Amino acid sequence: MTATDQIAGPGASQAAATTAEPMIRLEELTKSYRGQKKPAVDRVTMDMPRGEIIVLVGPSGCGKTTTMELINRLIEPTSGRIHLDGEDVTTADPDTLRRRIGYVIQQIGLFPHFTVGENIATVPKLLGWDKARIGNRVDELLDLVGLDPAVFAKRYPKELSGGQRQRIGVARALAADPPVMLMDEPFGAIDPITRERLQNEFLRLQQQVKKTIVFVTHDIDEAIKLGDRIAILGEQSRIAQYDTPANILSNPASTYVEDFIGSGASLKRLNLSLVGDVALDTGAATARIDGTAAEARDTLESSGRSALLLLDGQGRPQRWVDARDLDRADGDLRRAGEPVSALVDTGATLSYALNEMLTSNAGVALVVDGSGAFQGLLDFETVMVTTRSIQRDSSDFYRAAKAVTD
Amino acid sequence: MDFYKHLNDNAEYLFSDAVDHVMVVAISIGIALVLGCALGVLAHRSPRVRPMILAVTSTMLTIPSLALFAIFIPLLGLGTPPAVTALVLYALLPIVRNTVVGLGTVDQNVLRAARGMGMGPWRRFARIELPLAWPVVLTGVRVSTQVVVGIAAIAALVNGPGLGNEIFRGLRSLGSPFALNFVLGGTLAIVVVALLFDTVFILLRRLTTARGIR
Numbered sequence: 326m327t328a329t330d331q332i333a334g335p336g337a338s339q340a341a342a343t344t345a346e347p348m349i350r351l352e353e354l355t356k357s358y359r360g361q362k363k364p365a366v367d368r369v370t371m372d373m374p375r376g377e378i379i380v381l382v383g384p385s386g387c388g389k390t391t392t393m394e395l396i397n398r399l400i401e402p403t404s405g406r407i408h409l410d411g412e413d414v415t416t417a418d419p420d421t422l423r424r425r426i427g428y429v430i431q432q433i434g435l436f437p438h439f440t441v442g443e444n445i446a447t448v449p450k451l452l453g454w455d456k457a458r459i460g461n462r463v464d465e466l467l468d469l470v471g472l473d474p475a476v477f478a479k480r481y482p483k484e485l486s487g488g489q490r491q492r493i494g495v496a497r498a499l500a501a502d503p504p505v506m507l508m509d510e511p512f513g514a515i516d517p518i519t520r521e522r523l524q525n526e527f528l529r530l531q532q533q534v535k536k537t538i539v540f541v542t543h544d545i546d547e548a549i550k551l552g553d554r555i556a557i558l559g560e561q562s563r564i565a566q567y568d569t570p571a572n573i574l575s576n577p578a579s580t581y582v583e584d585f586i587g588s589g590a591s592l593k594r595l596n597l598s599l600v601g602d603v604a605l606d607t608g609a610a611t612a613r614i615d616g617t618a619a620e621a622r623d624t625l626e627s628s629g630r631s632a633l634l635l636l637d638g639q640g641r642p643q644r645w646v647d648a649r650d651l652d653r654a655d656g657d658l659r660r661a662g663e664p665v666s667a668l669v670d671t672g673a674t675l676s677y678a679l680n681e682m683l684t685s686n687a688g689v690a691l692v693v694d695g696s697g698a699f700q701g702l703l704d705f706e707t708v709m710v711t712t713r714s715i716q717r718d719s720s721d722f723y724r725a726a727k728a729v730t731d
Numbered sequence: 732m733d734f735y736k737h738l739n740d741n742a743e744y745l746f747s748d749a750v751d752h753v754m755v756v757a758i759s760i761g762i763a764l765v766l767g768c769a770l771g772v773l774a775h776r777s778p779r780v781r782p783m784i785l786a787v788t789s790t791m792l793t794i795p796s797l798a799l800f801a802i803f804i805p806l807l808g809l810g811t812p813p814a815v816t817a818l819v820l821y822a823l824l825p826i827v828r829n830t831v832v833g834l835g836t837v838d839q840n841v842l843r844a845a846r847g848m849g850m851g852p853w854r855r856f857a858r859i860e861l862p863l864a865w866p867v868v869l870t871g872v873r874v875s876t877q878v879v880v881g882i883a884a885i886a887a888l889v890n891g892p893g894l895g896n897e898i899f900r901g902l903r904s905l906g907s908p909f910a911l912n913f914v915l916g917g918t919l920a921i922v923v924v925a926l927l928f929d930t931v932f933i934l935l936r937r938l939t940t941a942r943g944i945r
Contacts, residue, residue: 399847423849434844438862438941448848481943497848507847 345410347372348505348537354395356388356567364403365391367561374554375504376535382548383558383565384585389541392562393507396539397426410504424448427498427506427536431513432488437484441467441493448501459577469530488519495527497714499534506538512547524550540650546587549574549593557582577704591712592676599672602693603711611636614643618654618661621646634691640698642668643693653680668693671700675711678703680711737912744897749920751892756928758877760901763822764872770823771830771868772856781831788824796821796882798888814883814891821882822875829871833864842861866940873932880925886919894920 351371357364361520366388381389394400396407398419406415414422435444442463449459463475470492480571482490489595491511498506512520512527514574528551529540542548548555550568556567559581566578574594577583586593610628612621614635625633625648635649635658636645646662654661667685669678670692680706749797772790774781791799803813845855849865861868866874887895892918901913937945 397847399843420849420851423847427848428844430840430844430847432838432840434840436841436843436845436859436943437838438943440747440943447850451849451854483943651882 326454346375347408348375348410349373349396349539349622350406350408350560351392353405354392356391356395356400359401360556364561365480366395366402367563368405369564371467371556371564371567371569373537373539375537376662377553378531378540378551380539380540380542380548380552380555380557381558382542382545382552383562385543385560387560388562389543389558391557393503393509393539393541396430396505397423397507399423406668424451425499425503425505427500427503429494429498429506429508429511431510433494433511435490437482437495439481440475440478441472441480441482442487444482445497445500446495446498446691448503450679452501460501466499469533470496470644472496488514491515491523492526495530495631501534504537505627506536507541508538509541510543511540513544527551535588541731546593546596579628590595590637590701595679596674597669598675598711600669600673600675600690600703603703603704603707605677605692606707607701609634609699609702611699612658614658618651621650621658625651627682632662634699635662636699639696642693642699667691668694669698669703675708679708682708734912734915737909738916741897741916743918745894745916748892748896748917751926752880752883752886752894752924753922753927755811755814755818755886755891755893756816756876756883756924758874759818759879759883760872762873763819763826764813766819766828767823767871767875768830768868771827774827775834784827785824785831791820792922794823796885797888799857800885800891804889809890813889814886818879818883818886822879825871825874826868827871829874830864830868833867833871834860835932836867837863854865860882862941866872866936866944868930869936869939873929875926876932877925880921880928881942883885886923894924 342686349371350373351369352539354366354369355364369392381392383389387547391400391694397407398407398414402415406413406556408414409422409425435441436447439447442460445463445466446459449462452564454462459578463478467477472489474494475486477489478722482493484492491726494511498508512523513522524547530548540551541547541552552570554567555570555573557565557573565585566573566582568576568578569595571728573582574586574597577586577590591622599689608628608632610625610630610633612633612635614637621633621635632645632647634642635646637643641663644664646658650662667678667681667690669681669690669692670728678692680701682690688705692703694700770784774784796817799817800813803816807813807816812918841859841863842855850858882893883893884895884898886893887899897917897920898914901910901915901917904910906915
């Protein structure tokens with residue numbers, strides 16, 4: 326009971342997160358099935374740091390789900406050790422162990438005859454929490470996943486949409502505040518638009534709860550998007566590479582990893598860099614939109630640029646003008662030239678910025694800060710240089726460049 | 732009308748026989764439910780014994796009821812014990828089969844989730860598997876009851892209780908003016924008992940099925 330009390334206490338996991346010891350340590354973990362020559366999981370050794378999302382990714386049948394289920398011992402290992410939070414749990418009571426580990430599967434597996442509230446209360450009830458505490462926790466979790474407790478607590482799973490069920494599945498896994506969560510392709514069976522939204526929500530949620538999450542997927546893009554660390558698994562769950570997404574994309578350890586990432590590695594890498602992280606072109610010619618055309622022309626001529634950006638009083642980009650536009654402006658700049666497009670926030674990814682640039686006809690993105698004030702320009706050249714600097718293999722760079730233009 | 736007068740005159744006997752009939756059916760179904768569920772769970776869990784259990788229970792249904800009642804006389808004598816034993820055997824197949832089907836339709840992912848959250852095997856069975864399989868199991872019990880209400884009439888042959896006694900009284904006195912009335916009265920009462928049981932099952936189904944799966 327003391328162990329479960331400890332993890333259930335608020336802030337317990339955060340306090341422990343300061344120590345360097347990994348939350349999960351797998352040592353030479355092996356699973357062989359009778360009648361099969363080769364083990365399904367062969368001597369996997371891994372450290373999973375606290376508070377991180379560790380993604381196990383690999384082709385179908387590589388044993389990634391098996392590896393995950395060895396951790397909560399839904400599958401008993403043939404040999405090897407499992408350490409959870411410094412404690413050897415290889416032979417611990419499996420039911421007690423599982424109550425300390427949140428578990429989410431692709432099909433969710435909500436209990437159809439339980440209400441949403443009762444579903445979420447499952448593990449707290451097993452742990453013997455009192456009614457009031459369970460009730461509070463259910464409301465808190467529904468709020469956390471963005472569903473109104475007054476509306477949803479009494480509903481049954483069949484009355485929910487796919488996305489809502491997924492959220493309840495996550496809330497149920499979080500119920501007893503376990504330090505570790507196992508998630509087996511939780512967004513696999515959801516339409517792409519909802520999946521994207523749930524992934525973003527999931528990342529926001531993780532910012533708040535800071536769990537150690539083992540996430541299984543076969544989708545490398547999902548792995549790159551969600552993972553703090555990615556383990557690319559080959560057959561028999563052998564680790565081909567275990568590293569941060571950036572390192573895996575820029576320095577694939579083998580041709581297997583390279584093949585698995587696919588040809589768009591550079592493009593994928595753009596998902597990891599933020600606009601604010603690259604050197605922007607800050608030398609753009611700018612003028613106030615409430616100024617005169619003459620002033621604007623002087624600025625444009627002295628800058629040596631072909632076009633000038635008009636900003637409003639708060640420094641927000643308004644219109645692009647060139648010399649001929651200024652000639653025709655008749656003093657009022659508010660209707661001169663063309664309205665700006667391709668505005669991107671400093672917090673946006675390079676991939677997003679590139680997309681905006683391609684869809685706007687300016688060929689350049691206007692980078693603004695949180696309040697919309699102009700920060701600088703981002704052009705194709707800068708994106709390409711960034712891509713090149715993170716990509717050793719130049720052939721990949723050209724492949725990526727080709728992909729951009731079509 | 733003659734038959735109406737017969738019912739009036741024999742209301743007391745008919746009623747007490749009907750109560751006996753209900754009792755013997757209820758007891759048999761109760762035993763068959765416990766036994767059938769146990770066998771059903773066993774058959775569901777172990778694919779190796781499943782065909783055996785299903786074969787044996789379905790063979791029971793093919794034995795002529797007259798013979799099945801008589802078989803137990805040397806062992807159990809006359810009266811209620813052989814009647815209940817035979818009725819239990821008849822009731823088993825629908826219950827066993829529906830238990831197997833019901834448990835088979837429970838979503839494996841729901842059970843996987845339950846296991847992954849640390850629910851032990853007993854709790855999983857009592858809180859998840861059984862409640863989810865229950866509507867199908869109950870349908871099996873309802874079918875068994877309908878079968879058994881009819882067959883219970885034969886129990887009168889081995890001196891068992893119930894409405895069969897009315898029918899056999901009539902059959903024994905064939906040729907007398909009242910013979911047909913006894914047979915009709917008994918049969919009619921059995922139909923009424925069967926309808927009563929069915930009503931009870933409709934209510935039971937509503938009351939014992941969780942709202943989320945109704």
